[in-house]
Amino acid sequence: MFVLMSTAGVPCAHADEERQEDAAMQLKRTRLFNAExxxxxxxxxxxxxxxxxxxELNNIKYEWAYKLYRAMMNNFWIPEEIPLADDARQYDLLSDDERRSYNKVLSFLIFMDSLLTHNLPNINEYITAPEVNLCLTVHAFQEAVHSQSYGYxxxxxxxxxxxxxxxxEWRNDDHLLRRNQFITDLFEEFIENPTDRNLMKTIVANYILxxxxxxxxxxxxFVLGRQGKMLGTVSEIKFIQRDExxxxxIFRNLYHEIIRENPGIVTPDMEEEFxxxxxxAVQHEIAWGQYVTQGKIVGxxxxxxxxYIKYLANxxxxxxxxxxxxxxxxxxxMPWMDSFAAINSHKTDFFEQRVTNYTKAGNLNWDDL
Ligand SMILES: [Fe+2]
Ligand SMILES: [Fe+2]
Structure with a gap:
């Protein structure tokens, strides 16, 4: 039977009520099946x-998880169906600064999606709601599709x-390695010590990432795309962002649901830490963005x-x-960005027809998820 264990390894029958304010609960991996x-x-x-x-998808508690699962399935896309021949021609016509930024941004995105594909199962094996497990599995699948798109x-x-x-690049650029290490260390903390509180920290780290x-x-x-440059790559990024x-x-709901079910799990100290x-993360992202672009990208x-980064952080x-x-x-x-980033928002979106075929649902409404 699944039990919560205290850090001393003593089983806690009613973990919520008995927990010490400062004690973290050790989580146990779910078993492949559990007859009890x-x-x-x-x-x-x-x-x-x-x-x-x-x-059992007709026996669901967390409706939001099932809705998100359906939304993600409806968002299915295939990177190779976006033509990139024009991008290959345009790449040589970019300025040196644009090309440098293009390369460095891709190197960072490649690292992060790779990290996510590998890390999501580490979280999933401690989640005891199958409909949420399903959601996180498709989430990891989509991160793999993002890696596929970068390869393409x-x-x-x-x-x-x-x-x-x-x-x-992640090995050769110190700037890149430093910030990748920061987020990876947060994930490793949970892998090494899977307590309920480290889980909350890793959920917040994932949310920030x-x-x-x-x-x-x-x-x-999107700034390049607004100038009509590299529109194939921009379309790939739009599909990636829609998945994001x-x-x-998912992670916002996980955070709130776990707190609802485990009052006191996030202490004021932890909130400050988050x-x-x-x-x-904001300092890293701004420094990185400015380092990559060096003030030489028009717009x-x-x-x-x-x-922009501070606005997102808020x-x-x-x-x-x-x-x-x-x-x-x-x-x-940059208020133009949200509508520009939406799928099918401009006539140069090569993927328009195919998307209509895939996506049965209307636009995602953030508040419904
Ligand atoms: Fe991704
Ligand atoms: Fe993602």
Missing amino acids: GDRDWGKRRIIGGNTTNMI VLDSVVNPATRDQIYN EGVYFYAGFGFF LTHLA VEMMRT LTDALIDA LRLQSLNLPILYPEIKEHP
């Missing part, structure tokens, strides 16, 4: 539940030597990068019910 588990959805819990581990972009647009250089770290890179591509919106919703994690000044903090860090930033500094 409860089928009753009323007894289901996100963590520490007594799950049979069977996936590199094969289509740059020469083999540049492709290898971009793949290996998906909600802030990707966006200076996305922003760079559902991933953010806000500090965000502050560090993306250092000041815009600074304001949004993400708000959706976790945490205090915002940058009250001076009140609106999106």
Whole structure:
């Protein structure tokens, strides 16, 4: 039977009520199946539940997880169906600064999606709600598709030597390695010590990674695309970003649901730590964005990068019910970006027909997820 264990290894029958304010609970991996588990959805819990581990989609507790699962399936896309021949021609016509930024942004995105594909199962094996397990499995699958899209972009647009250089950039660029290490260390902490509180920390780290770290890179591509450059790559990024919106919703819901079920799991000290994690991530992202672009990309000044990342950080903090860090930033500094980034938003989107075929649902409504 699944039990929560105290850090001393003593089983806790009623973990919530008996927990010490400062004690973290050790989580146990779910078993492949559990004949003693409860089928009753009323007894289901996100963590520490007594799950049979069977996936029964007509016996669901967490409606949001099932809705997100359906939304992600409807968003299915194939990177190779976006033509990149024009991008291959245009790449040589970019300025040196644009090409440098293009390469460096891709190298960072490649690293992060790879990290996510590998790390999501580490979280999933401690989640005791099968409908949420399903969601996280498709989430990991989509991260793999993102890696597939980068492979396709590199094969289509740059020469083999540049492709290898971009793949290996995370080892050669200290700036890149430093910030990758920061987020990886947070993930490793949970892998080494899978307590309920480290899980909350890793959930917030994931939320920051998906909600802030990707966006200076996305922003760079949208700025290029707005000028009619590299539109195939920009379409790939649009599909990736659409997936990221559902991933953010998964982790936001996980965070709130676990707190609802485990009052006191996130202490005021932890909330402060989460806000500090965000502050560090914002500093990294701004420094990275400015380092990559070096103030030489038309339409993306250092000041815009600074304001954009802070604006996003405020949004993400708000959706976790945490205090915002940058009250001076009140609106999106590049308001054109959201509509530009939407799928099918401009006639040069080569993928338009295919998307209509895939996507049965209407536009995602963030508030419904
Ligand atoms: Fe991704
Ligand atoms: Fe993601």
